[in-house]
Amino acid sequence: MEIEVSSEVEPAMLARASAAYPREACGLLLGRAGTIETATLAANVHSNPDTHFEIDPQALVDAHRAARAGGPEVIGYWHSHPHGPPAPSATDRAHGTGDGRVWAIVGEGRVGWWRDSPGGFVALSYRNGGG
Numbered sequence: 440m441e442i443e444v445s446s447e448v449e450p451a452m453l454a455r456a457s458a459a460y461p462r463e464a465c466g467l468l469l470g471r472a473g474t475i476e477t478a479t480l481a482a483n484v485h486s487n488p489d490t491h492f493e494i495d496p497q498a499l500v501d502a503h504r505a506a507r508a509g510g511p512e513v514i515g516y517w518h519s520h521p522h523g524p525p526a527p528s529a530t531d532r533a534h535g536t537g538d539g540r541v542w543a544i545v546g547e548g549r550v551g552w553w554r555d556s557p558g559g560f561v562a563l564s565y566r567n568g569g570g
Contacts, residue, residue, distance in 0.1 A: 441563065441564045441565060441566060442473060442474075442475065442541060442552065442563050442564075442565045442566075443473065443474040443475065443565065443566055443567075443568035444474075444475045444552075444565045444566070444567065444568055445470075445474070445475060445476045445477070445567075445568050446567050446568070447477075448468075448475055448476075448477065448478045448543075449550045451477075451478050452464075452466075452478045452517050452519075452543060452545050452550060453545060453548070453550065455478075455480050455519075456519035456521070456545040459483070459519065459521075460519075460521050461489060461521050461522075462483065462488040462489050462521065463483055463485075463488055463489070463490070463491065463492040463518055463519050463520070463521060464480065464483065464492075464518065464519045464545070465480075465481055465483050465492040465493075465494050465516065465517065465518040465519070466478055466479045466480045466481045466494065466498075466516070466517055466518075467479045467481060467494065467498065467499065467502050467513055467515075467516060467517070468513070468514045468515040468516060468517055468541055468543060469502065469510075469511040469512065469513060469514065470511050470512065470514050471511055471512060473514070474568050475514055475515075475541065475543075475568075476511055476568075477511065478517050478543070479498070479502070481494045481495045481498035481499075482494075482495040482498065483495075483518075484496075489521070491530060492518040492519075494516060494518075499513070513540075514540065514541050515540040515541030515542055515543065515555075516540065516541075516542055516543075517542065517543035517544070517545065517550075518542075518544060518545070519544070519545040519546065520544060520545065520546035520547075521546075523546050523547075524546045524547055524551070525544045525545055525546040525547060525549045525550055525551030526544060526546070526551050526553075527542070527544065527553060527560040531544070531560070532559065532560065535555045535559065535560060536555060537555060537556060537557035537558070537559075538555055539554060539555065539556060539557075540554070540555050541553070541554055541555075541563065542554075542555055542560065552564070552565050
């Protein structure tokens with residue numbers, strides 16, 4: 440499986456993850472027609488942000504409202520692993536819903552791309568969509 444990602448998305452996530460260290464950073468992946476155009480930053484409201492993430496529910500509500508008004512759609516989510524690889528952790532796998540959304544995970548200075556499929560996370564390849 441392949442997705443298209445704007446050239447600004449990965450550098451933005453890497454910078455935000457670095458700024459949040461040693462806590463997990465998180466946010467939304469927004470775009471149109473399967474192309475990820477933007478990675479927004481959201482507050483990590485989890486009670487233990489050093490090892491877990493929870494995207495601020497208001498950020499998600501606001502993004503869905505904006506999409507209904509003609510803005511970019513919510514294609515997926517991103518978060519960082521300050522001390523781990525850019526792959527789904529046991530916690531990520533336990534919280535996956537199989538909704539088909541894209542997850543980007545930042546770790547070890549790289550970004551891993553995954554689809555939250557009904558059978559579990561599936562690795563995605565991507566191509567740079569410019570920007």
